[in-house]
Amino acid sequence: MTFFLLLVGCDEIDALLGGVTNPDVAEGLVLGMQVDPGLDLTNTAFAGGGRGAAYLSTIGGAPPETADLTLVSTSNGILPLTGRGDGVWTTNPDGGLAYVPGETWTLKRDGSEILRAEAAGPASLNLLRTITEGDEFTIDIGDQDYDGLLVSVVDLADGTQKWSNFPDTAGMVYDMLLSEPVLDVEVPAEALTPGEYAVGFAALRANESVQTTDVNALASLMATGVLEFRALTVESAE
Numbered sequence: 001m002t003f004f005l006l007l008v009g010c011d012e013i014d015a016l017l018g019g020v021t022n023p024d025v026a027e028g029l030v031l032g033m034q035v036d037p038g039l040d041l042t043n044t045a046f047a048g049g050g051r052g053a054a055y056l057s058t059i060g061g062a063p064p065e066t067a068d069l070t071l072v073s074t075s076n077g078i079l080p081l082t083g084r085g086d087g088v089w090t091t092n093p094d095g096g097l098a099y100v101p102g103e104t105w106t107l108k109r110d111g112s113e114i115l116r117a118e119a120a121g122p123a124s125l126n127l128l129r130t131i132t133e134g135d136e137f138t139i140d141i142g143d144q145d146y147d148g149l150l151v152s153v154v155d156l157a158d159g160t161q162k163w164s165n166f167p168d169t170a171g172m173v174y175d176m177l178l179s180e181p182v183l184d185v186e187v188p189a190e191a192l193t194p195g196e197y198a199v200g201f202a203a204l205r206a207n208e209s210v211q212t213t214d215v216n217a218l219a220s221l222m223a224t225g226v227l228e229f230r231a232l233t234v235e236s237a238e
Helices: 002-007 010-021 172-179
Strands: 024-035 051-058 069-073 077-080 082-085 088-090 104-109 112-118 130-132 137-140 148-155 161-164 184-187 195-206 221-235
Touching (some): 024 104, 024 195, 137 195, 148 184, 172 221
Parallel strands (some): 024 221
Antiparallel strands (some): 069 104
């Protein structure tokens, strides 16, 4: 213990212990968006472009009912987040956001920074453009330097989202990036009946625990990535 104290000052020890014992948990998610040329997402939930979200909870307790949360970057300035209930806050779904790989994003609570992350660049993947009904459809980024994977399948006939693993509750971002990292996703066969689809995938990179302030450093994180949409045709097996 004496040797440890010689290496780390009292201020650093207080900050470390405070970050570990703090009951407040925060997760941030920022997604840019790229769409295949000719792929029309106008009538889908992704028509607004990139988006951001925050998820707040407390260790051993209920999520806060109210909070003043904002996302900040050089290209966007200050983006307010709106509470959606159950510890979830999001940017305006119709407003979009400018996403520049390498740029720094911060999540602020009541004007003070709690999370910080550098915007990750897009993955490099070649996806099938045509499959037959019932075929396995898997997206795998295990050979690239990312920490997690989000996937969304949108039916272009009616604009509805047929399947996704997008987080909708506090704790899901942590689970898919740190607790049980998701680097490959198999889209269920029943989600891909014959038709035309837009398949979106976002390779996520998480920040370091030192990029957290005034929240639990072990349970809080911020992730960024580019949500890329590709066209997919599912042909009938008959």
